[in-house]
Amino acid sequence: MKKFLAIAVAALALGGTPAFAQPTQILNVSYDISRELFEAINAAFIPAYKASTGVDLTVDQSHAGSSAQARAVLEGLQADVVTFNQVPDIQKLADGGFVAADWATQFPNNASPFYSFPAFLVRAGNPKGIKDWGDLAADGVQVIFPNPKTSGNGRYTYLAARAWADEEYAGDETKVEPFLTKLFANVPVFETGGRAATTAFTERQQGDVLVTFEAEVQGVRKQLGADKYDAVIPSVSLLSEFPVAIVDKVADARGSRDIAKAYLDFLFTPEGQEIAAANFHRVNNPEILAAHAADFPAIRLVTVEDAFGGWKKVSEEHFADGGLLDKVFVNQ
Structure with a gap:
């Protein structure tokens, strides 16, 4: 990391924004879990940055639902970087002129340093015997997950459940x-974001199963006790x-581009x-992923592209007003 930052600083001296003009604070606007x-x-990043540059850097954090965060940036929240949980939210910023049109090619793996998928968190012993998506529609089962209209987490849950159903019922x-x-209909209340859904399940003891990213499932078990909660990996997820x-x-106006890039580069x-792997996010580095194999059970994952034809088609067919998601809500 020191060598990486030293190279970045040398490049800055040669042709970037002058070091004395650099701010010493950036804002990372991110999703809520x-x-x-x-x-x-x-x-890890801040002391490494200081060791290479001598600069005492502050990285502020803002957390809420991914879609809500995108709207906040469009409305003036001064984010130097965004770290979201779904492509459409960054695309909104690109369409609004806040993010470069080629943002997905500026970093490896389509600018995604790590990934996850919707999984289930149940109470110890799995009293309702929940094993797969079909069990979530059973009588007497209460399901907790955030509102797909306000949360990327919720959108992934909806799409993962639909992908399972498309296979189960042959489309x-x-x-x-x-x-x-x-x-x-089995959801007693739709929270606005993923962390609020976790709070409802763990602190208010609502529901029989929480559907959220695997990283959150495993993080809750680590923090609150593996003796209190079980993780359930479905047969297929998204x-x-x-x-x-x-x-x-924002970064160009503030003179923070080089710091912002160094920060995001560090994620890779x-x-x-x-x-990231230690925090239960699956990573693209094969050696590190292999080293954490015990934390990551096998799972068959489908993609938005393969299952639904891509995010543009999903937005038009499922999430637009009057789309397939609205039909699910209306028919309750």
Whole structure:
């Protein structure tokens, strides 16, 4: 990491923004269950940055639902970088002129340093015997997950459940839609974001099963006790990429571009990948992923592209007003 930062500083001296003009604070605007992950990232990045540059850097964090955060940036929240949990939220910023049109090619793996997928957290002993998506629509089962209209976490849950149902019912919408309607009817209250859903399940003791990213499932078990909660990995789930981007409109105005880039580059380094994996995010570094294999059970993942034709088609067919998601809500 020191060598990496030294190179960045040398490049800055040769042709970047003058070092004396650099701010000493940046803001990372992120989704709401990433707080602990980026606290760990910052604890490693900040001292390494100082060791290479002599600069005491502050990295502030803002956390809420991914879609709500995108709207906040568009409305003036001064984010130097965004670390979101779904592609459409960064694309909104690109469409609004806040992020470069080619943002997905500025970093490896489509600018996604790590990934996860919707999984289940149940109470110890799994009293309702929940094993797969079909069990979530059973009578007497209460399901907790955030509102897909306000949360990327919730959107992935909806899409993962639909992907399972499309396979289970061979794409027969006369069976898929009633399954999803029953599943949604089993949700006692839709929280606005993933962390609020976790709080409802763990602190208010609502529901029989929480559907959230695997990283959150395993993080809750580590923090609150593996003797209190069990993780259930379904037969199939949806690849959930967590894309990142520099907010060019803000970073260029503040003179923070080089710091912002160094910060996001760090997420792809072996040290950044190790921190992500230690926080139960699956990473693209094969050696680090293999070293944490015991934490990551086998899972068959489908992609938005393969299952639904890509995010543009999903946005138009499922999440637009009057789309397939609205039909599930309306039919309750």
